[in-house]
Amino acid sequence: MDLFPQFLANGLVMGVFYALSALGLTLIFGLMRVVNFAHGEFYMLGGVSGWFVTNYLGLDFFSGLIVVAAFMAAVGWLVDRFLIERVRGQGEEPGILLTIGLSIFLVNGTLLLVGPAPMKVAGAVAEGPLFFGPIAVTKLRLLAVAVGIALIVGAHLLIRRTRLGAAMRATFQDPMAASLAGIRTGHVYAATFALGCTLAALSGMLLASIYSAQASVGGLISLKSFVVVILGGMGSFAGAIAGGLLLGVAEAMWGGYVSMGMVDVIGFVLVILILLFRPQGLFSIRTERA
Amino acid sequence: MTLERNILLAFLAGAALLPFVVSDQYILHLAIMALFYAVLASSLNLVVGYVGEFSLGHTAFLGTGAYTAALLSTQAGMPMWVTIPLAGLVSAVFGFAIGAITLRLQGPYFVIVTLSFAEVLRIVANNWIAVTNGPMGLAGVGQNLFGDVAVTDKAGFFLIVLGIAAVALYLSYRFVYSNAGRAAVAVRENRYVAQSIGVDPFGTAMQAFVLGAFLAGLAGGFYAHYISFVGPEVFRFAFMATMIIMVLLGGKGTLIGPLAGAVIVTVLEEYLREVQELRLTLFGLIVMAIVLFLPNGLMGFIALRREQQAAKPTLNAAKERTV
Numbered sequence: 001m002d003l004f005p006q007f008l009a010n011g012l013v014m015g016v017f018y019a020l021s022a023l024g025l026t027l028i029f030g031l032m033r034v035v036n037f038a039h040g041e042f043y044m045l046g047g048v049s050g051w052f053v054t055n056y057l058g059l060d061f062f063s064g065l066i067v068v069a070a071f072m073a074a075v076g077w078l079v080d081r082f083l084i085e086r087v088r089g090q091g092e093e094p095g096i097l098l099t100i101g102l103s104i105f106l107v108n109g110t111l112l113l114v115g116p117a118p119m120k121v122a123g124a125v126a127e128g129p130l131f132f133g134p135i136a137v138t139k140l141r142l143l144a145v146a147v148g149i150a151l152i153v154g155a156h157l158l159i160r161r162t163r164l165g166a167a168m169r170a171t172f173q174d175p176m177a178a179s180l181a182g183i184r185t186g187h188v189y190a191a192t193f194a195l196g197c198t199l200a201a202l203s204g205m206l207l208a209s210i211y212s213a214q215a216s217v218g219g220l221i222s223l224k225s226f227v228v229v230i231l232g233g234m235g236s237f238a239g240a241i242a243g244g245l246l247l248g249v250a251e252a253m254w255g256g257y258v259s260m261g262m263v264d265v266i267g268f269v270l271v272i273l274i275l276l277f278r279p280q281g282l283f284s285i286r287t288e289r290a
Numbered sequence: 291m292t293l294e295r296n297i298l299l300a301f302l303a304g305a306a307l308l309p310f311v312v313s314d315q316y317i318l319h320l321a322i323m324a325l326f327y328a329v330l331a332s333s334l335n336l337v338v339g340y341v342g343e344f345s346l347g348h349t350a351f352l353g354t355g356a357y358t359a360a361l362l363s364t365q366a367g368m369p370m371w372v373t374i375p376l377a378g379l380v381s382a383v384f385g386f387a388i389g390a391i392t393l394r395l396q397g398p399y400f401v402i403v404t405l406s407f408a409e410v411l412r413i414v415a416n417n418w419i420a421v422t423n424g425p426m427g428l429a430g431v432g433q434n435l436f437g438d439v440a441v442t443d444k445a446g447f448f449l450i451v452l453g454i455a456a457v458a459l460y461l462s463y464r465f466v467y468s469n470a471g472r473a474a475v476a477v478r479e480n481r482y483v484a485q486s487i488g489v490d491p492f493g494t495a496m497q498a499f500v501l502g503a504f505l506a507g508l509a510g511g512f513y514a515h516y517i518s519f520v521g522p523e524v525f526r527f528a529f530m531a532t533m534i535i536m537v538l539l540g541g542k543g544t545l546i547g548p549l550a551g552a553v554i555v556t557v558l559e560e561y562l563r564e565v566q567e568l569r570l571t572l573f574g575l576i577v578m579a580i581v582l583f584l585p586n587g588l589m590g591f592i593a594l595r596r597e598q599q600a601a602k603p604t605l606n607a608a609k610e611r612t613v
Binding site: 029033035083086087090092093094096097098100101102103104105106107108109112219223226227230259261262264265268269271272275276279 | 344391395397401403405413538568569570571574576577585
């Protein structure tokens with residue numbers, strides 16, 4: 001039996017979560033220029049706090065999602081106001097070191113509190129599979145993908161249609177002019193960081209309902225999010241989505257047809273090739289070069 | 291310049307006496323690891339401090355060196371005096387190839403692409419079982435120095451790593467105060483001005499990068515023999531994070547900084563073992579505190595104090611002459 005459609009479907013499912021997490025990073029890395037190595041840890045915290053609210057507080061999946069979103073937005077806001085703000089405008093290095101420190105702190109703090117065991121977030125629906133012709137997808141995955149897509153659309157509307165979104169776009173075009181026009185850029189930076197952090201966390205919680213959350217998962221997620229952001233082009237919203245789907249499908253195909261062990265190498269090879277031959281990203285119209 | 295040289299010489303001379311004074315194996319082990327990290331941090335500092343680009347892929351060279359030495363030793367039974375220099379050379383070749391690709395990029399792109407190379411090598415080491423033995427790693431790396439003469443105690447290993455550190459510091463010193471090193475600093479400070487006076491940014495960056503790779507390879511080769519085991523975790527980000535913290539804590543762009551950083555971090559990590567579970571959590575907090583409160587590292591802090599001192603008219607004359 002030809003498994004191609006099945007691999008494609010699996011790849012697209014993973015791709016949605018890569019896209020969601022990378023959207024968060026494209027805001028933080030692409031627009032704010034913070035090389036955020038704690039991004040995967042925000043993702044991990046989303047999964048772990050999702051597990052906490054559904055298992056210990058007994059909330060159902062959707063109210064849990066809202067609580068986690070609010071909590072992680074607050075975390076992101078505080079991280080920006082107390083840490084990132086102090087190194088803003090000093091180039092990449094302090095930001096890299098700061099977020100590496102933050103990520104070491106978050107991983108080991110989480111390990112200390114909840115231990116290394118995998119944690120399952122209670123899903124909203126039962127596990128049963130659905131068949132579309134030759135493709136099998138579980139209901140849980142389908143729901144998680146639907147929520148993921150809704151979140152992507154929501155983030156898009158937030159940036160395009162609200163006053164906050166307009167303030168963000170103005171700030172990242174020209175911070176000086178924006179603050180002259182009365183935009184409180186400090187708040188805008190914090191809000192952007194909080195939004196990026198929330199998107200990563202929700203991606204983590206959704207995936208933890210399909211697989212499980214683990215304290216040590218963050219490092220690889222950070223790297224893959226960077227890969228997707230560079231594939232799509234820095235700060236490009238559509239690019240992050242397309243890059244996420246591309247990485248998901250490429251990994252599923254490689255895993256299906258070539259070798260399972262080397263799956264994670266795909267993203268890095270792609271990123272090396274992209275930076276060599278098309279440094280502005282696959283989908284970026286702006287010609288910002290590396 | 292002379293002050294820096296004298297401090298380095300005094301440090302090496304003091305370190306050479308250590309195995310004759312201290313016989314505690316545990317302290318010698320710590321000293322060996324501190325010197326091993328000092329070589330690594332100095333080699334990373336050539337790229338981060340003098341080229342001014344932030345490489346997160348330095349473990350690629352550490353790992354390449356470690357695997358080279360381990361393979362030469364386990365497959366061909368070669369002694370250390372052959373494997374460690376060869377490990378450095380193979381790493382330098384890798385450095386040349388990777389540098390030719392990555393040094394075209396700057397800023398965050400350079401960061402990510404160097405990291406990607408290290409990750410690719412880690413995944414290859416993890417999966418190319420025929421050569422690297424995959425996640426099981428290469429065990430039983432020999433500990434013979436020449437022919438059949440084996441290094442049996444920590445004092446012997448200490449003297450070897452001290453020799454490597456001396457080579458690393460000497461080469462770094464010669465590079466930094468050569469025309470190429472000064473050209474690299476010019477590029478770091480202002481790329482366009484440097485280009486306008488005829489400095490080739492790519493070429494000078496390449497020299498520093500290859501030298502850094504060579505030294506990291508030497509360190510990797512030593513590591514393989516000392517630990518006597520090499521697995522894919524030599525490519526892991528944890529090594530990278532430790533190296534960066536050492537360089538930045540000590541002060542990048544100075545020769546003494548990474549050395550001081552390596553000693554402090556090695557001792558600090560051990561000291562924090564007292565609070566076993568909290569250890570890494572505290573470590574993360576300390577890293578953040580360094581970035582926020584000591585942004586130019588210890589050497590930057592000392593330089594600042596010296597400037598303040600020099601500004602006071604009383605101490606001036608005597609101090610200036612020694613600088």
